Amino acid sequence: MTQLSRTRKPVYLRFDGGKVFITPEDHPRFIMAAKRAVKILQREKAVEEKLRQFNDEYLPLLYQWCLDRRDKIRACYLDAPTPHGLTVFVIAATDQYDFELGDEISQFALRLEREGWSSNILQIPDGEEEDLRTFFKPENALEVYAQAKAASGEGGS
Amino acid sequence: MPKPKQHQEKADHNRAFLNTLADDTYHDWKATVAFYVAVHLVEKLRAYEGEHSENHEDRDKAVRRDHSRIYNAYHQLFNVSLVARYKSRQAFQISAADVQSKLIDTHLVEIERYVAAETVARTGGAPPSTSP
Numbered sequence: 001m002t003q004l005s006r007t008r009k010p011v012y013l014r015f016d017g018g019k020v021f022i023t024p025e026d027h028p029r030f031i032m033a034a035k036r037a038v039k040i041l042q043r044e045k046a047v048e049e050k051l052r053q054f055n056d057e058y059l060p061l062l063y064q065w066c067l068d069r070r071d072k073i074r075a076c077y078l079d080a081p082t083p084h085g086l087t088v089f090v091i092a093a094t095d096q097y098d099f100e101l102g103d104e105i106s107q108f109a110l111r112l113e114r115e116g117w118s119s120n121i122l123q124i125p126d127g128e129e130e131d132l133r134t135f136f137k138p139e140n141a142l143e144v145y146a147q148a149k150a151a152s153g154e155g156g157s
Numbered sequence: 158m159p160k161p162k163q164h165q166e167k168a169d170h171n172r173a174f175l176n177t178l179a180d181d182t183y184h185d186w187k188a189t190v191a192f193y194v195a196v197h198l199v200e201k202l203r204a205y206e207g208e209h210s211e212n213h214e215d216r217d218k219a220v221r222r223d224h225s226r227i228y229n230a231y232h233q234l235f236n237v238s239l240v241a242r243y244k245s246r247q248a249f250q251i252s253a254a255d256v257q258s259k260l261i262d263t264h265l266v267e268i269e270r271y272v273a274a275e276t277v278a279r280t281g282g283a284p285p286s287t288s289p
Contacts, residue, residue: 084214096250097240099233099259106229113221120217123236127248134243 058117059144062088065108066145072101074126076145079136085118088144089136095125158209161276164201168194172269175261181253185241188256191265192238195231198272199224205279227271230264 011026011033022030059078066076075091090105092098105121112119124135126149132138159167171194178187199216202224203209210216213235220231237260241249 082214084212084218087214095248097237099255102233102236103229105236106232109232110221110225110228113218113225118218118221120214122239125240125244125248125250127244131244131248135239 058112059142061112061117062144066090069101069104070147072098072104073145074147074149075143077132077136077138077141078144080140085120087136088119088121089132089141090121090123091132092123092125093147095127097123097125159200159204161201161204164197164204165276168197168201171197184251184253184256185246185249187253188234188241188251188260189238191256191261192234195234195265195268198268199231202272202275205275224271227268230267234260234264234268 011030012023014021014023062076062078066073072093073090074093077089077091079087079089081087090101092101102123105123109119109121122135124132129138171190175187175190175194178190196216199220200210203216203219206223208219210219217232217235220228224231237251237256240251
């Protein structure tokens with residue numbers, strides 16, 4: 001039969017003259033717990049800060065980059081992040097792979113890498129919506145930028 | 158984990174195959190094989206550092222981080238090969254001339270030269286044979 005030899009008790013605090021005192025024998029235990037709490041809070045704060053930067057810096061940067069190339073880009077999607085960073089799908093304005101846009105994508109990806117926003121940016125020539133599913137699931141992605149798709153083959157004679 | 162020499166052998170093997178693809182009907186495969194030559198050349202550089210890529214994303218990031226000079230060449234090969242492999246045959250609109258001149262003769266050659274120079278810098282000797 002298991003027998004608890006010693007029951008752990010709370011860390012006792014003493015309030016004296018507006019100051020808090022910790023019972024000396026409980027002090028190391030309290031410090032250990034406090035360190036763990038501080039680390040968790042710091043991690044959460046870091047995550048919150050990064051999320052804020054993501055919303056306030058990364059997404060507007062990506063949107064503006066696309067907007068500046070609106071003659072070459074029809075849409076831009078941010079896929080669900082992976083441990084290797086962010087994956088961005090840039091849908092070209094035409095059904096041709098655009099080598100010049102490819103050059104610009106590489107330059108932008110290198111800039112983002114230097115700024116701590118590691119992004120793998122892929123160009124997909126425009127095509128049927130169903131084609132996109134070959135590369136990513138639109139329902140899991142964030143549409144960062146989009147232009148209305150030009151209607152084709154409508155109207156007849 | 159393969160060693161740098163083994164990656165070079167694989168790159169040479171893929172390059173030799175690429176050089177046999179004379180028929181422009183299969184230029185989508187030429188783009189794909191060209192990319193896989195580049196993959197093994199990049200892996201060779203990573204192997205010198207005791208590294209190995211887990212997947213394409215990991216490798217792409219490593220090139221951005223450690224070999225930014227060839228990033229555009231590598232990434233365009235990656236991107237086009239992705240389109241060649243996953244878009245329908247009709248949707249692969251890059252001409253055979255562009256595959257040869259832009260992807261192979263420009264981007265792949267740039268990577269081959271860079272890796273050859275890096276090999277000399279790391280080994281202090283002549284680079285292993287490449288067959289551009």
